[in-house]
Amino acid sequence: MRHLGTTLKGVLAVVAALGVCAAIFVVSGVLGGDGTSSPYAGTGLPPSQSPASAVPELDPSAAGSVAPTRGLPPERQAQPRPETAAGSGPVDTGLSRPVHGAKAVSELGTSLPAVATNAGLTSAQLEGVLRSDPTAWVSRDGRVFYKEEVPTAPKPVAGLSKTAGTAQAPYPLSSTFALHSLPGSHHTLFLDFDGVSVLSTNAWVTQAGVTAGTYAGWDPAGNGAGFTDDERAAIQGIWARVAEDYSAFDIDVTTQDPGSAALSMSTATDVDFGTHVVVTDSAAPETAICGTGGCGGVAWTNVIDSPVSKWGGAADLNEIAWIFPNSLTDMSSSVAEAAAHEAGHTFGLVHDGNSATGDSYYEPDNGDGSKVWAPIMGASYYNAISQWSKGDYPGATNWGTSSLGKSIQIAKQDDVALIRAIAGTRATPTSSIASPLAVDGTTRYRTRSTDTDTYLLGACGAGATISANGALVGPDVDLALSVVDSSGRPAAGTSLDTNPTTTQALAADPDPWNRSYGVEVPSGASSSITLGSAGGPYFAVVRPGGNLGGVWASGGYDAYASLGAYVLTQSGCSAAAAASSDAGTTSSAAPSTTPSTPSTPATSVSSTVAATTPGSMTTAPNAAPVTSSSAPIGAPSVTPRVPATPAAAIRPGRPGGRRTVVVSWVPGASGTRPISTFRITLYVVRNGHTRVLRQWVVGPTLRRRELRLAAGGRRYAVSVTAVSAVGSSPPSRRTRAAAPR
Numbered sequence: 001m002r003h004l005g006t007t008l009k010g011v012l013a014v015v016a017a018l019g020v021c022a023a024i025f026v027v028s029g030v031l032g033g034d035g036t037s038s039p040y041a042g043t044g045l046p047p048s049q050s051p052a053s054a055v056p057e058l059d060p061s062a063a064g065s066v067a068p069t070r071g072l073p074p075e076r077q078a079q080p081r082p083e084t085a086a087g088s089g090p091v092d093t094g095l096s097r098p099v100h101g102a103k104a105v106s107e108l109g110t111s112l113p114a115v116a117t118n119a120g121l122t123s124a125q126l127e128g129v130l131r132s133d134p135t136a137w138v139s140r141d142g143r144v145f146y147k148e149e150v151p152t153a154p155k156p157v158a159g160l161s162k163t164a165g166t167a168q169a170p171y172p173l174s175s176t177f178a179l180h181s182l183p184g185s186h187h188t189l190f191l192d193f194d195g196v197s198v199l200s201t202n203a204w205v206t207q208a209g210v211t212a213g214t215y216a217g218w219d220p221a222g223n224g225a226g227f228t229d230d231e232r233a234a235i236q237g238i239w240a241r242v243a244e245d246y247s248a249f250d251i252d253v254t255t256q257d258p259g260s261a262a263l264s265m266s267t268a269t270d271v272d273f274g275t276h277v278v279v280t281d282s283a284a285p286e287t288a289i290c291g292t293g294g295c296g297g298v299a300w301t302n303v304i305d306s307p308v309s310k311w312g313g314a315a316d317l318n319e320i321a322w323i324f325p326n327s328l329t330d331m332s333s334s335v336a337e338a339a340a341h342e343a344g345h346t347f348g349l350v351h352d353g354n355s356a357t358g359d360s361y362y363e364p365d366n367g368d369g370s371k372v373w374a375p376i377m378g379a380s381y382y383n384a385i386s387q388w389s390k391g392d393y394p395g396a397t398n399w400g401t402s403s404l405g406k407s408i409q410i411a412k413q414d415d416v417a418l419i420r421a422i423a424g425t426r427a428t429p430t431s432s433i434a435s436p437l438a439v440d441g442t443t444r445y446r447t448r449s450t451d452t453d454t455y456l457l458g459a460c461g462a463g464a465t466i467s468a469n470g471a472l473v474g475p476d477v478d479l480a481l482s483v484v485d486s487s488g489r490p491a492a493g494t495s496l497d498t499n500p501t502t503t504q505a506l507a508a509d510p511d512p513w514n515r516s517y518g519v520e521v522p523s524g525a526s527s528s529i530t531l532g533s534a535g536g537p538y539f540a541v542v543r544p545g546g547n548l549g550g551v552w553a554s555g556g557y558d559a560y561a562s563l564g565a566y567v568l569t570q571s572g573c574s575a576a577a578a579a580s581s582d583a584g585t586t587s588s589a590a591p592s593t594t595p596s597t598p599s600t601p602a603t604s605v606s607s608t609v610a611a612t613t614p615g616s617m618t619t620a621p622n623a624a625p626v627t628s629s630s631a632p633i634g635a636p637s638v639t640p641r642v643p644a645t646p647a648a649a650i651r652p653g654r655p656g657g658r659r660t661v662v663v664s665w666v667p668g669a670s671g672t673r674p675i676s677t678f679r680i681t682l683y684v685v686r687n688g689h690t691r692v693l694r695q696w697v698v699g700p701t702l703r704r705r706e707l708r709l710a711a712g713g714r715r716y717a718v719s720v721t722a723v724s725a726v727g728s729s730p731p732s733r734r735t736r737a738a739a740p741r
Contacts, residue, residue: 088117089310091142098145098208100137104130108138119144120302120348128399129350133360136350139207143303146345147289148296148338149361150327151381154517157697169233170240170472176232180254181243187251187423188262188274189343191242193218193235195225196278198285201314203300204322208289215282220330220513234332237511238279241336241474242343245376245386248416248447248563250424263319265307275304275346277339279323286324297323297338302348305422321346333514334381336474344377344388347419352378356395364393372506372522373547373557377415384506384520387476387561388415394552416561431455433486433539439568439575446477446544446563453543457483457573459536460491464572467528468542470564472727473510473521477564478557480545481527483538493532497543507721507728508677508697515677515697531572540568643675643722644668648732650718652741653706659740664704665720665732673724675700682707685715685737697723709740716740 091114099107105127108115115138116126126144129136135146171179177194195217204210218235221228227235235255243253251274252258258274265273289298299321308317321342328334352375354362362378364371371383375393380386391398391412398413426447431437436456437444444453457466460483468479480497482490490496506520527545531538544563548556646665653660663680680696693716698705709716715737722729 088114090312091115091118093138093140093142095138095140098137098139100130101134102131104138111142115142115144118142118302118306121350125399132353132397132399133351135360139203141203141207143203143207144301145208145298146301146342146351147298148341149379150294150296151334151379153329154382154519156516157518169229169236171236173229173232176227176235176255178256179236179239179243180252180256181239181247182250182252182426183254185250185252186271186273187249188258188272189242189246189251189253190258190263190274190276191235191239191253191255191339192257192276192278193255194227196280196320198320199314199316201312202316202320203311203318204285204289204320208298210285210288215278215280215285217281218279218325218335219281220325234511234513237332237473238336238339240471241333242340244471244474244476244564245340245388246343246419246423247445247476247565248426249419250426260316260319264316265305267307267309270307273305275321275343276319277321277323277343279325279335279339281326283326285322286327289322290324294327295324296327296334297321297342299342299345301345301350304346328381329517331381331514331517331519332511333474333509333519337376337380337386340376340386341380344415344419347422349377349413349415349418350398352376352389352391352393353397353399354378354395355397362393362396372555375415382517382519384522385476385478385557386474387557388419388563390414390416390560392552392558392560416563433484433488436539439540439570439573441567441569443565443567444542445565446479449544449559449562451544452541453568455540455542455568456575457536457538457540457570458575459534460531460538460570460573461534462531464531464570465528466531466540466568466570466573467526468540468566468568469526469727470522470566475522475564476561477566478522478545478547478559478562479527479566480543480559481529482541482543483529483531484541485536485538491529491531491535491538494529497545506695507679507723510676510723510725518697520697526566536573538573540570542566542568641669641671642727643671643724643729645730646678646720646722646732648718648720648735650716650735650738652738655741658708660706660708661716661718661738661740662704662706663718663720666703667722668729670722671724671729675722675724677723678702679721679723679728680705680707681719681721681731683717683719683734685717690717690734714739 091111093108093111093115095107105112112126113123116123119126119129121129129144130138135148137145137147139145169176195215197214198205198210198212200206200212202210202212205212217225218231219225220234221231239253239255246253262272263274263276286294289295300318303318306318308314311317321339323335323338323342325335328338351360352362353360362375364374364378364383373385373387373393374380374383375389376386377389389396391414396412426445428445428447428451429437431452431454433454436454439455439457457464466481466483468481470477470479482496483494484490484496506522509515509519509521511519544559546556546558546560546562548554550556550558552558644667646667648663648665650664651662653662665678667675667678677697677700680698682693682695683690684693696705696707707716716739717735717737719731719734721731
């Protein structure tokens, strides 16, 4: 539980020095330089911007560790912002209560420019936001905040129970409230699930009508203050999704209370600051701020690096972005999207809207009922992939206003640039053909859209498989993979930047509650290459990719925010052990030897150049913590295996009635975890062309399903994928085409 104190940060620092506050340890690594020449020519591969060893870790404070001091290299530091960017402090607005919309513009009058400064916007931008976005409000003292709309609840999926099976926790349940994505960072995003005490000095009390007091945490099981195993697993899933969203930046996403000193910026020279996201089932703050209609969450904007000295000095003044899970159907995926979204507001981000519909939230639908991509600052609750945006999707808008009836579009926000300007960039190693990384199971991160990682594969045999696998839950990164020789030329029978060229494939969410509402995760963001002939020495090159060539008009998305965690695996190559897993990395602190939890689990092979056998992961859910800093990070005691590929068949349905086809399948081996669902992918075959029509997710005991289809001379084919807590099998070979009957 967080108790928001009123003491100044300097006093808290003294208390921390006496050993009261928890110590936080650090990991090594700094950011490398930028590449300059052709990405695949000789030794000119751009150096990677991904980290060598920054992975989710347990805080060592219980063991009596002392936080070492360290300075950040210039490359990792946030770029200085103008003094006005972090706000000017309280404004005499003359308001008697919070207001929004055109009324806010009118009532603010001459105080609007000062309020805009607090929001990190120009006067024209703030006016555009207020006139076009009804969720943007202004408080009496000149703060801008957002009351998020309550999303329409999805319909439960027939035949799937919310309680069927146990949510699979990626990490030991005992570590649920001690997870860190980047321990040692000066910047913190604290996800608070076990309740909070709010004092009278907090701005939500003084400006929005919240009553000072203690508020409950998240309790989806309805069993009180304690947390069940399923609740802990759900919290881990939320943490993993938010950590992925912020993995490109120098910020520690944690479930462990870091104390006010780590969250509140005392003065403009304070380097330690963050944001506090509270997930609560208490109705009182939601009703006080949002009224009886409720809201999904609320947050002040542009406050994460706003010194409290400008606002009166109370350490808790700007803390808390609220998440109200009861308004989000208690789905962990929606809670995670809301948490990342509200934290984004604290960095000064506004909503990503849709100019085509006039909505202040962009909420895409791919036209066939599926929802693949959405911007984090839009409405991404039910989308498989959510990413930061710079407004390059169709109809993108951040704000708009009108003058004499003419619509005016103001320049769009670059989310990644704005967050990076405040938080800086996660430390990364550099690599090239001359100085490659080792394929050792280390979790790496894409921190920029221009990132490139190069790995030594060595000599490879025919049938060798190389896979770049993203996060199992909530992946942001879509990976492009190449296998090249020492001159940068692609290996025989392969091409550069192998990446899925079809519409992003989806799989059922591993969390039973999310799955019961039809929530899906991408299964086509990873890439794999199987070599048809022996050769080498070879190198694997991993770059951020998009989908469908980055063409938005075709339903794809670009590589701008394809940022996040991944693991490279290989089978059938010598992968010379002499290569350093920290090639090109320098350190400003000693490597940590504290036990660490594995990083976000990686998926298995999900898109291939040639037929592959089922892959395996080197980062495992529930793997035992590693105690040696020289051991491969996340190395499991037992290598987990995804399910084997099922065998599928299709035939026309029974004569009479609706036209149908009957799909049947025989599962292969389940791997190291039981099969939880099967995913049926239906293709329509017409005039020699094949495209994905839709997908179904069915339970693990089903072996046949009859599908009702449209008539009109079309023929259909299917493939079936087996899914477990470890990951997805490769899809079955697509069946022959059959006409419905």
